[in-house]
Amino acid sequence: xxxxxxxxxxxxxxxxxxxxxxxxxxxxxxxxxxxxxxxxxxxxxxxxxxxxxxxxxxxxxxxxxxxxxxxxxxxxxxxxxxxxxxxxxxxxxxxxxxxxxxxxxxxxxxxxxxxxxxxxxxxxxxxxxxxxxxxxxxxxxxxxxxxxxxxxxxxxxxxxxxxxxxxxxxxxxxxxxxxxxxxxxxxxxxxxxxxxxxxxxxxxxxxxxxxxxxxxxxxxxxxxxxxxxxxxxxxxxxxxxxxxxxxxxxxxxxxxxxxxxxxxxxxxxxxxxxxxxxxxxxxxxxxxxxxxxxxxxxxxxxxxxxxxxxxxxxxxxxxxxxxxxxxxxxxxxxxx
Amino acid sequence: xxxxxxxxxxxxxxxxxxxxxxxxxxxxxxxxxxxxxxxxxxxxxxxxxxxxxxxxxxxxxxxxxxxxxxxxxxxxxxxxxxxxxxxxxxxxxxxxxxxxxxxxxxxxxxxxxxxxxxxxxxxxxxxxxxxxxxxxxxxxxxxxxxxxxxxxxxxxxxxxxxxxxxxxxxxxxxxxxxxxxxxxxxxxxxxxxxxxxxxxxxxxxxxxxxxxxxxxxxxxxxxxxxxxxxxxxxxxxxxxxxxxxxxxxxxxxxxxxxx
Numbered sequence: 001x002x003x004x005x006x007x008x009x010x011x012x013x014x015x016x017x018x019x020x021x022x023x024x025x026x027x028x029x030x031x032x033x034x035x036x037x038x039x040x041x042x043x044x045x046x047x048x049x050x051x052x053x054x055x056x057x058x059x060x061x062x063x064x065x066x067x068x069x070x071x072x073x074x075x076x077x078x079x080x081x082x083x084x085x086x087x088x089x090x091x092x093x094x095x096x097x098x099x100x101x102x103x104x105x106x107x108x109x110x111x112x113x114x115x116x117x118x119x120x121x122x123x124x125x126x127x128x129x130x131x132x133x134x135x136x137x138x139x140x141x142x143x144x145x146x147x148x149x150x151x152x153x154x155x156x157x158x159x160x161x162x163x164x165x166x167x168x169x170x171x172x173x174x175x176x177x178x179x180x181x182x183x184x185x186x187x188x189x190x191x192x193x194x195x196x197x198x199x200x201x202x203x204x205x206x207x208x209x210x211x212x213x214x215x216x217x218x219x220x221x222x223x224x225x226x227x228x229x230x231x232x233x234x235x236x237x238x239x240x241x242x243x244x245x246x247x248x249x250x251x252x253x254x255x256x257x258x259x260x261x262x263x264x265x266x267x268x269x270x271x272x273x274x275x276x277x278x279x280x281x282x283x284x285x286x287x288x289x290x291x292x293x294x295x296x297x298x299x300x301x302x303x304x305x306x307x308x309x310x311x312x313x314x315x316x317x318x319x320x321x322x323x324x325x326x327x328x329x330x331x332x333x334x335x336x
Numbered sequence: 337x338x339x340x341x342x343x344x345x346x347x348x349x350x351x352x353x354x355x356x357x358x359x360x361x362x363x364x365x366x367x368x369x370x371x372x373x374x375x376x377x378x379x380x381x382x383x384x385x386x387x388x389x390x391x392x393x394x395x396x397x398x399x400x401x402x403x404x405x406x407x408x409x410x411x412x413x414x415x416x417x418x419x420x421x422x423x424x425x426x427x428x429x430x431x432x433x434x435x436x437x438x439x440x441x442x443x444x445x446x447x448x449x450x451x452x453x454x455x456x457x458x459x460x461x462x463x464x465x466x467x468x469x470x471x472x473x474x475x476x477x478x479x480x481x482x483x484x485x486x487x488x489x490x491x492x493x494x495x496x497x498x499x500x501x502x503x504x505x506x507x508x509x510x511x512x513x514x515x516x517x518x519x520x521x522x523x524x525x526x527x528x529x530x531x532x533x534x535x536x537x538x539x540x541x542x543x544x545x546x547x548x549x550x551x552x553x554x555x556x557x558x559x560x561x562x563x564x565x566x567x568x569x570x571x572x573x574x575x576x577x578x579x580x581x582x583x584x585x586x587x588x589x590x591x592x593x594x595x
Contacts, residue, residue, distance in 0.1 A: 083425055212436075212439070219422050219423070219433075222417075227412055227486075228408050228409040228412030230407075268426075273429070273470075274427035275427075278427065
């Protein structure tokens with residue numbers, strides 16, 4: 001079995017570390033490498049730089065990195081288990097559900113940060129429960145059933161979101177909903193990050209460990225079952241774990257478009273295999289994309305921030321066009 | 337000798353039965369072919385034994401164990417299946433496909449014994465030089481050989497093969513059947529094969545299960561049968577078939593009276 005070359009692994013780790021450090025420096029209050037060195041060695045105790053670094057900048061960078069990795073790993077898993085290059089974490093309606101939950105917190109509740117976070121997380125999880133219930137209700141539990149159930153739940157959540165937008169106060173609530181659905185890392189603080197980090201890290205590690213089962217599911221239910229895998233059980237496990245980490249992420253950042261779709265494609269272009277290395281590389285590329293997008297969001301406008309999804313879409317479109325052009329017969333797909 | 341696989345009055349379906357009252361047994365060292373027209377339920381029968389269909393009544397026993405009570409891993413250790421259609425995504429090598437055959441044995445990593453079994457299975461179908469090739473770059477016939485080798489890696493006493501000669505060239509059809517025949521004889525496995533070509537079925541199988549419209553219309557023992565017995569049995573499903581014995585090779589030959 002071929003393994004990724006050490007030089008490639010080292011290069012990817014170096015790029016990730018470099019982007020992480022750069023991202024920690026960039027912002028409305030710039031920090032130099034020297035500042036960060038002094039903060040990390042404890043020489044800048046009780047300074048403004050230290051408070052910004054530990055309370056705002058580091059949580060934001062960690063969340064950016066982690067959300068990119070989480071979205072991309074989910075995308076890679078979904079594209080594999082549904083054998084569909086267009087599958088992405090939105091497939092199960094988690095993003096639409098979370099948006100509805102956040103909008104409920106804004107319109108019906110007081111719109112406080114904790115309320116939005118809890119509303120988004122709960123509604124994201126409820127959406128996947130509905131998806132699994134709909135699949136259970138269908139007689140044939142096949143790949144298409146999950147996709148169709150996801151579309152149904154997403155559509156219902158989107159309809160609910162539209163109703164809430166209609167009822168929302170245009171000056172305050174509607175703007176808050178719109179801002180939330182475009183995604184941002186600007187509100188991340190140390191206090192908000194750490195509980196959610198746990199919700200993201202545990203499923204993330206488990207999903208990486210289960211890559212073999214994901215690849216087996218890509219052969220189809222009948223074949224996977226014949227090799228000893230319970231397809232319904234494992235697809236449920238994958239959906240639940242990825243929804244858990246996506247809901248944990250979305251509840252803090254809002255909806256972030258396209259990263260989960262394109263990062264696995266870039267990873268496959270580089271690695272050309274669908275083994276453990278592919279899932280690691282997808283995660284790393286997702287993290288890189290998100291750090292780059294967040295840095296651009298913070299630095300393109302003076303005194304203001306662009307929504308994250310604007311940048312992720314701008315980054316994604318050329319990549320998708322290149323992928324579309326790159327190969328005869330589609331980006332990549334199954335061979336019968 | 338106890339049968340490896342035994343079906344007793346198996347009826348499969350949901351509100352309407354798709355297969356009715358199927359009963360037969362598969363003995364060690366036996367190749368049992370399933371013949372029938374399109375849509376008669378051949379693939380459904382294999383799927384139901386593999387646990388992918390809803391049972392209305394009847395029993396499926398594998399080595400005296402109720403098949404429907406087995407967990408997926410236990411079932412995979414007893415039955416290996418070659419499905420009619422499998423889609424393989426780009427980026428998966430033949431070696432990875434074969435390695436999946438060891439999943440039912442629970443090891444997270446392949447042992448030395450697993451690897452040697454994998455190499456042996458590849459050698460049976462002549463694909464040892466393709467092991468590290470992406471399956472998407474193999475021809476359809478080569479992919480079929482990879483999937484056949486995977487069923488051997490599973491090391492199960494019962495093999496369910498749905499149209500195993502699909503997409504194989506003339507030479508590979510012979511090699512595949514010959515290798516399978518030797519393996520079944522040597523390791524006392526039982527193979528249940530869905531086939532379309534009656535000549536292949538008569539040449540390689542010990543018995544033939546004849547299906548029509550979801551019902552079993554007979555079981556034909558090929559050995560010691562003469563051409564007229566075979567012809568009258570096969571005419572239950574192919575009314576215009578003619579069967580005769582090729583005296584030079586001592587094999588049955590078939591054509592259809594429609595020609």
